[in-house]
Amino acid sequence: MTEAIALTEPEAGNRTRTYEVKTYGCQMNVHDSERLSGLLDDAGYVRADAGDQADIVVFNTCAVRENADNRLYGNLGRLAQVKEQRPDLQIAVGGCMAQKDRDTIVKRAPWVDVVFGTHNMGSLPALLDRARHNKEAQVEILESLDVFPSTLPTTRESTHSGWVSISVGCNNTCTFCIVPALRGKEKDRRPGDILAEVEALAADGITEVTLLGQNVNSYGVEFRDRGAFAKLLRAVGAVEGIERVRFTSPHPAAFSDDVIAAMAETPAVMPQLHMPLQSGSDRILKAMRRSYRTSRFLNILDKVRDAIPHAAITTDIIVGFPGETEEDFQATMDVVSRARFSQAFTFQYSIRPGTPAATMDNQVPKEVVQERFERLVALQDEIAWDENRKLIGTDVNVLVTKTGDAEHGRMTGRAEDNRLVHVRIDPAAQDVRPGDVVSTTVTEAKPYFLIADAAYTIRRTRSGDAWDRSQADSCGATAGPAAGPAGPTSLGMPTIRTRS
Numbered sequence: 286m287t288e289a290i291a292l293t294e295p296e297a298g299n300r301t302r303t304y305e306v307k308t309y310g311c312q313m314n315v316h317d318s319e320r321l322s323g324l325l326d327d328a329g330y331v332r333a334d335a336g337d338q339a340d341i342v343v344f345n346t347c348a349v350r351e352n353a354d355n356r357l358y359g360n361l362g363r364l365a366q367v368k369e370q371r372p373d374l375q376i377a378v379g380g381c382m383a384q385k386d387r388d389t390i391v392k393r394a395p396w397v398d399v400v401f402g403t404h405n406m407g408s409l410p411a412l413l414d415r416a417r418h419n420k421e422a423q424v425e426i427l428e429s430l431d432v433f434p435s436t437l438p439t440t441r442e443s444t445h446s447g448w449v450s451i452s453v454g455c456n457n458t459c460t461f462c463i464v465p466a467l468r469g470k471e472k473d474r475r476p477g478d479i480l481a482e483v484e485a486l487a488a489d490g491i492t493e494v495t496l497l498g499q500n501v502n503s504y505g506v507e508f509r510d511r512g513a514f515a516k517l518l519r520a521v522g523a524v525e526g527i528e529r530v531r532f533t534s535p536h537p538a539a540f541s542d543d544v545i546a547a548m549a550e551t552p553a554v555m556p557q558l559h560m561p562l563q564s565g566s567d568r569i570l571k572a573m574r575r576s577y578r579t580s581r582f583l584n585i586l587d588k589v590r591d592a593i594p595h596a597a598i599t600t601d602i603i604v605g606f607p608g609e610t611e612e613d614f615q616a617t618m619d620v621v622s623r624a625r626f627s628q629a630f631t632f633q634y635s636i637r638p639g640t641p642a643a644t645m646d647n648q649v650p651k652e653v654v655q656e657r658f659e660r661l662v663a664l665q666d667e668i669a670w671d672e673n674r675k676l677i678g679t680d681v682n683v684l685v686t687k688t689g690d691a692e693h694g695r696m697t698g699r700a701e702d703n704r705l706v707h708v709r710i711d712p713a714a715q716d717v718r719p720g721d722v723v724s725t726t727v728t729e730a731k732p733y734f735l736i737a738d739a740a741y742t743i744r745r746t747r748s749g750d751a752w753d754r755s756q757a758d759s760c761g762a763t764a765g766p767a768a769g770p771a772g773p774t775s776l777g778m779p780t781i782r783t784r785s
């Protein structure tokens with residue numbers, strides 16, 4: 286437990302101390318970093334300007350990616366030199382690497398001030414205080430969740446799109462994955478708390494939400510409702526003001542027909558599915574301890590496409606899992622050919638210490654993995670390009686995420702099926718704000734994005750208005766009533782702020 290101490294003011298001399306949060310890894314970590322920023326804002330710190338050396342540097346780490354520890358210790362080494370010049374600099378390490386390596390971090394990098402785990406992000410401000418006060422490193426790692434992270438203050442990075450956690454942890458035991466060891470068993474958030482957060486986001490002008498969990502479609506396992514995820518999709522889709530609902534990631538083993546029906550029948554649920562395949566070989570799926578087989582995976586895709594013909598389906602694939610033969614790899618190539626993914630995130634298997642696969646004795650040589658990886662990427666690029674070319678001449682509604690500039694001449698956003706679209710800016714047209722929606726026609730296709738150089742119409746949205754308010758706020762002008770921070774934190778109703 287965090288020891289109670291008199292809190293010191295987060296000040297350095299006469300000025301407020303600044304912070305920077307550096308994020309590695311998945312969307313879960315990106316959203317966790319929004320919470321870390323919210324906590325630090327709430328504690329009175331301010332975010333450092335880009336390029337300035339912050340007084341507090343927080344690393345939100347990932348243990349999944351290759352060389353995660355080399356990268357972390359490399360970054361910490363660079364900061365050691367800064368700390369020699371500026372002894373009041375505080376360095377905190379959180380996230381999955383911290384959960385995994387805990388005491389090792391302060392042994393290898395004794396200039397680190399705070400180490401905190403994935404279950405106790407809320408302790409960060411208190412640990413920084415305590416480290417300053419006691420003049421010694423504070424390491425606090427909990428083995429299970431302290432408080433559901435979504436109850437913590439959150440400083441959102443976007444005025445149009447928001448992540449919403451529905452569960453944390455995972456009950457599966459995939460042999461390549463460190464997540465269950467670091468994030469624990471699945472904990473589901475109550476539906477009422479999730480809806481309250483979505484409503485609060487909508488009230489702030491957010492029009493797109495992505496429901497987040499390691500395994501979203503097993504949502505409800507904790508309170509024994511097998512239909513909970515489908516019900517949740519319908520309920521979130523019915524929240525006034527929410528126009529786009531997405532989710533990531535579902536597990537093929539738990540993917541049920543009621544979820545497909547909810548996707549097809551809820552207009553706000555977007556025609557898109559990201560579902561990890563990992564391997565197209567049933568033998569390798571078994572070794573990975575993934576409990577579905579490729580026939581089931583392809584069957585789900587058929588059902589989704591029957592119900593939602595224009596759905597874009599994306600996936601994750603690991604190449605070179607221990608024991609993968611050329612025949613196994615060919616099975617993956619076959620499934621990829623049949624599945625016609627609009628995009629695949631392909632990874633070369635590499636040993637992750639602490640996972641069961643790390644000690645399997647039939648590791649595939651690096652050069653073999655590399656060669657297979659290149660063949661897979663070439664095949665998938667060809668398919669994605671082919672699928673994208675089919676969209677030339679079709680109409681798209683693009684939620685603008687970057688308004689671009691005269692130099693590049695294009696703004697960028699996401700179609701309803703989540704494809705990236707670059708839209709030519711018409712200098713004579715009204716200005717478009719991030720969060721507005723432009724309707725246009727696809728004129729060109731590339732493997733990873735679409736181009737729309739046609740005329741467009743603009744729909745000004747509440748998200749665009751929220752962007753205007755955030756700009757007015759950052760200029761110190763008076764903003765409308767909905768622009769200020771939301772009320773105090775309460776269960777499921779985080780304090781929401783957005784950054785411009």
Ligand code: SF4
Binds near residue numbers: 457458462464
């Ligand atoms: S489903 Fe498998 S890969 Fe996904 S978080 Fe759980 S254990 Fe990891």
